[in-house]
Amino acid sequence: MATVEILYFAWLRERIDAPRERVETAAVTVADLVAELVTRSDRHAAAFADPTSVRVALDQVLSCFDAPLAGVAEVAFFPPMTGG
Structure with a gap:
């Protein structure tokens, strides 16, 4: 088991009703962590009902859902960014 700090941004924060949480997890990948979180x-x-609408950063580096969590201290979830 590892402890990770999870940060939520934008509508994910609103749906979960928390900006962050600290969790103990046995997850090996980000996808495993999301499976635990739901x-x-x-x-x-509700926040993770459509994983295609969620992006993830591991220790402030943009990553993907099949990325390993070994050694990661912070996981941030946020919606896709758009410019304009």
Whole structure:
């Protein structure tokens, strides 16, 4: 088990109703972590209902859902960015 700090931004923060949380996880990848998170509450399940609309950064580096969590201290979830 590892402890990671999870940060939520924009509508993910609103749906989960928290800007951050610290969790103990046995997850090997980001996808595994998301699978664990959706079981925490209906709010988490709603936030991750469409994983294609969520981006992730591991220790402030843009990553993907199949990325390993080994050695990661911070996971940030946020919607895709658009410019204009």
